[in-house]
Amino acid sequence: MTQLSAAHTKPSDGSKALYGGKGTRRITVRDIALAKERGEKWPMLTAYDATTASVFDEAGIPVMLVGDSAANCHLGYETTVPVTMDEMTMLSAAVVRGTSRALIVGDLPFGSYQEGPVQALRSATRLVKEAGVGAVKLEGGERSHEQIRLLVESGIPVMAHIGLTPQSVNSMGYRVQGRGEEAAQQLLRDAKAVQDAGAFAVVLELVPAELAAEVTRVLHIPTVGIGAGPETDAQVLVWTDMLGLTGGRVPKFVKQYANLREVMGNAVKAFAEDVVGGTFPLDEHSVH
Numbered sequence: 001m002t003q004l005s006a007a008h009t010k011p012s013d014g015s016k017a018l019y020g021g022k023g024t025r026r027i028t029v030r031d032i033a034l035a036k037e038r039g040e041k042w043p044m045l046t047a048y049d050a051t052t053a054s055v056f057d058e059a060g061i062p063v064m065l066v067g068d069s070a071a072n073c074h075l076g077y078e079t080t081v082p083v084t085m086d087e088m089t090m091l092s093a094a095v096v097r098g099t100s101r102a103l104i105v106g107d108l109p110f111g112s113y114q115e116g117p118v119q120a121l122r123s124a125t126r127l128v129k130e131a132g133v134g135a136v137k138l139e140g141g142e143r144s145h146e147q148i149r150l151l152v153e154s155g156i157p158v159m160a161h162i163g164l165t166p167q168s169v170n171s172m173g174y175r176v177q178g179r180g181e182e183a184a185q186q187l188l189r190d191a192k193a194v195q196d197a198g199a200f201a202v203v204l205e206l207v208p209a210e211l212a213a214e215v216t217r218v219l220h221i222p223t224v225g226i227g228a229g230p231e232t233d234a235q236v237l238v239w240t241d242m243l244g245l246t247g248g249r250v251p252k253f254v255k256q257y258a259n260l261r262e263v264m265g266n267a268v269k270a271f272a273e274d275v276v277g278g279t280f281p282l283d284e285h286s287v288h
């Protein structure tokens with residue numbers, strides 16, 4: 001048996017699995033393609049800094065997205081619209097430095113690829129050269145296929161993103177996409193367009209579960225769901241949402257696995273009370 005055909009069979013020891021595998025080298029887009037052939041589901045999280053990313057890397061998260069959600073989750077903006085290439089490049093470089101195994105995907109921010117394929121290539125090249133990302137992501141299906149094609153032809157793997165595309169909040173709002181026959185057909189056309197253009201995976205955001213399941217069956221590239229039901233090949237969440245750090249309302253598709261806001265708030269109050277009450281620092285925290 002050749003190595004290639006061996007890679008197509010489900011690994012009994014999990015050595016090749018994207019999650020739970022024993023590999024230590026960085027995950028590649030080829031590993032992602034093989035996981036779809038094995039029918040293996042995988043987790044993806046956003047990350048915006050080196051320390052947090054190193055926690056996720058050690059936990060075995062195989063793919064991290066330096067999302068433009070950094071705008072609201074890390075930089076304090078209201079929406080993802082204002083975040084810049086300079087900001088995304090700095091955050092992406094930090095996440096790459098904090099990880100050794102995960103494939104790092106850099107989100108192209110609003111305004112960095114809408115002018116056309118050449119602008120998209122210039123922006124994506126910056127993330128690859130200056131930050132060291134292994135792939136980039138951009139929003140849009142049919143409307144972005146020329147950008148995707150040029151990046152892929154140039155050697156930059158592209159994750160597409162269709163359904164709710166938050167960079168279009170000013171024209172679309174934050175609404176479920178693909179409801180009704182006409183919208184479902186558009187979503188299917190968008191999915192096929194990004195696959196034909198060479199995308200290695202596609203994010204489906206806020207899409208009815210049945211439609212996301214159909215897209216996942218029809219495509220040979222993996223689908224990454226966020227608010228898209230249980231049938232997509234992968235699932236992504238914004239890390240500050242799933243760990244309970246985001247302030248205020250979070251989207252209803254979020255499952256909260258911890259309450260870091262409470263944990264951190266309580267710890268910070270304990271420190272403040274120690275300082276005010278004179279019980280920190282003690283002799284053990286002092287030098288003589």
Ligand SMILES: Nc1nc(=O)c2c([nH]1)NC[C@@H]1CN(c3ccc(C(=O)N[C@@H](CCC(=O)O)C(=O)O)cc3)CN21
Nearest residue numbers: 069072073080166174175176238241246250251252253
């Ligand atoms: N903290 C955070 N989490 C995210 O998931 C996220 C961001 N920020 N910023 C970028 C985009 C924007 N996203 C959003 C933003 C709002 C809704 C929202 O309001 N959804 C409604 C449902 C709307 C409907 O049913 O039509 C909800 O209640 O979940 C969803 C996704 C997802 N992304």
Ligand SMILES: CC(C)C(=O)C(=O)O
Nearest residue numbers: 046067068069107203
């Ligand atoms: C929600 C994910 C897919 C994203 O694009 C982001 O975090 O910016």
Ligand SMILES: [Mg+2]
Nearest residue numbers: 067068069107
């Ligand atoms: Mg994004």
